[in-house]
Amino acid sequence: MSKLKFILSGGGTGGHIYPAIAIANELKLRYPDADFLFVGAKGRMEMEKVPSAGYEIEGLWISGIQRKLVSKSNLLFPFKLLSSLWKAKKIVNKFKPNVVIGTGGFASGPLLYMANAKGIPTLIQEQNSFPGITNKLLSKKAKKICVAYDGLDRFFPKNKIIKTGNPVRQDLLAIDGKREEALSHFELDKTKKNVLVLGGSLGARRINQLVEKELDFLEKEGVQLIWQTGKLYYEQYKYHSEKPMVQTHAFLNRMDLAYAAADIIISRAGASSVSELCIVGKPTIFIPSPNVSEDHQTKNAQAIVGENAAIMVKESELDDQFETVFSELISNKNKQSSLGGNMKQLALVNATSDIVDEVEKLIKNNLK
Numbered sequence: 237m238s239k240l241k242f243i244l245s246g247g248g249t250g251g252h253i254y255p256a257i258a259i260a261n262e263l264k265l266r267y268p269d270a271d272f273l274f275v276g277a278k279g280r281m282e283m284e285k286v287p288s289a290g291y292e293i294e295g296l297w298i299s300g301i302q303r304k305l306v307s308k309s310n311l312l313f314p315f316k317l318l319s320s321l322w323k324a325k326k327i328v329n330k331f332k333p334n335v336v337i338g339t340g341g342f343a344s345g346p347l348l349y350m351a352n353a354k355g356i357p358t359l360i361q362e363q364n365s366f367p368g369i370t371n372k373l374l375s376k377k378a379k380k381i382c383v384a385y386d387g388l389d390r391f392f393p394k395n396k397i398i399k400t401g402n403p404v405r406q407d408l409l410a411i412d413g414k415r416e417e418a419l420s421h422f423e424l425d426k427t428k429k430n431v432l433v434l435g436g437s438l439g440a441r442r443i444n445q446l447v448e449k450e451l452d453f454l455e456k457e458g459v460q461l462i463w464q465t466g467k468l469y470y471e472q473y474k475y476h477s478e479k480p481m482v483q484t485h486a487f488l489n490r491m492d493l494a495y496a497a498a499d500i501i502i503s504r505a506g507a508s509s510v511s512e513l514c515i516v517g518k519p520t521i522f523i524p525s526p527n528v529s530e531d532h533q534t535k536n537a538q539a540i541v542g543e544n545a546a547i548m549v550k551e552s553e554l555d556d557q558f559e560t561v562f563s564e565l566i567s568n569k570n571k572q573s574s575l576g577g578n579m580k581q582l583a584l585v586n587a588t589s590d591i592v593d594e595v596e597k598l599i600k601n602n603l604k
């Protein structure tokens with residue numbers, strides 16, 4: 237067989253980038269000689285995160301459509317789309333991939349569209365319980381659609397769907413032996429409980445406001461915080477690190493160690509975050525973002541809460557409920573271990589390998 241070539245495309249937020257990196261890493265293990273190219277959106281997070289994971293990336297001039305209809309970005313959208321389609325065509329013609337894998341986000345639209353038009357097999361990986369517009373459009377021509385939730389046949393052709401779960405980075409699969417390393421990495425006081433606050437890959441304004449408001453309460457509870465503010469909000473909140481019980485981070489590059497150090501986690505409910513938290517199996521309070529399409533983070537969290545495996549507090553209920561919910565959880569060891577245990581039961585640990593099995597089938601069918 238001649239050297240295999242793969243294009244992976246997706247981005248905009250970490251939720252679309254890390255699954256692509258996990259899939260590429262698994263493909264690389266199976267095909268060490270293969271060539272890989274990532275295609276993302278210029279100026280977005282993937283342009284930094286993909287090269288630091290060791291892969292090349294090309295950026296398209298593309299963005300999503302804003303909800304506010306009349307905006308400068310929306311007026312430019314037709315031009316961006318045309319320019320991206322043209323560049324995507326050039327990339328596909330030059331690189332000649334055997335398979336193209338799309339992990340969602342607007343960058344994958346033009347690239348997979350062009351690959352489909354040229355008859356190159358495409359596979360989509362949909363992380364959420366409700367798909368975004370890009371994946372919905374691409375699903376018509378895609379050969380396979382790997383999903384993490386039931387019920388996606390409402391949006392995608394049923395015969396193409398395979399439930400694999402979301403790919404999770406390899407280093408998150410084995411955090412159990414890493415607690416000591418994690419405590420010294422974050423220079424934590426070993427006598428205290430650690431609360432990890434996660435706002436998703438971009439950070440969450442409302443969670444940051446909550447944590448700031450509750451700092452005195454959390455100090456009285458005797459915990460220390462690893463608080464991921466998000467890059468956008470870091471300057472505003474970093475001064476809180478002056479308190480010995482608080483450390484603020486714009487972005488955590490060692491999520492494995494952050495999860496390993498945590499006793500309790502407060503988190504948004506983006507799809508990969510939820511999948512990772514199931515693997516990690518620590519007591520979690522979800523605060524879903526209400527600002528995403530079809531309120532899908534609430535549904536992501538609900539799928540876990542419905543199995544008695546986590547707690548959810550909606551943004552609108554935070555002021556009334558957060559302190560009570562937190563105090564009850566931190567003081568109840570049995571509840572902590574039952575939530576963590578139940579969560580682990582929901583983990584789909586073979587997701588990446590199952591997705592790559594599907595990629596292999598596409599390669600084989602195409603070579604026939």
Ligand SMILES: CC(=O)N[C@H]1[C@@H](OP(=O)(O)OP(=O)(O)OC[C@H]2O[C@@H](n3ccc(=O)[nH]c3=O)[C@H](O)[C@@H]2O)O[C@H](CO)[C@@H](O)[C@@H]1O
Pocket residue numbers: 249250251252254340363364434435436437438464486487488489491504505506507508509510512525528532533
């Ligand atoms: C606001 C928004 O549009 N959110 C969407 C976005 O979330 P978002 O980009 O936050 O994605 P996820 O919650 O799915 O994943 C976050 C990823 O970033 C990593 N991470 C996070 C923080 C950090 O400091 N370091 C780090 O490495 C996590 O380990 C995880 O792998 O994509 C998800 C997947 O399509 C959707 O479900 C979310 O609704």
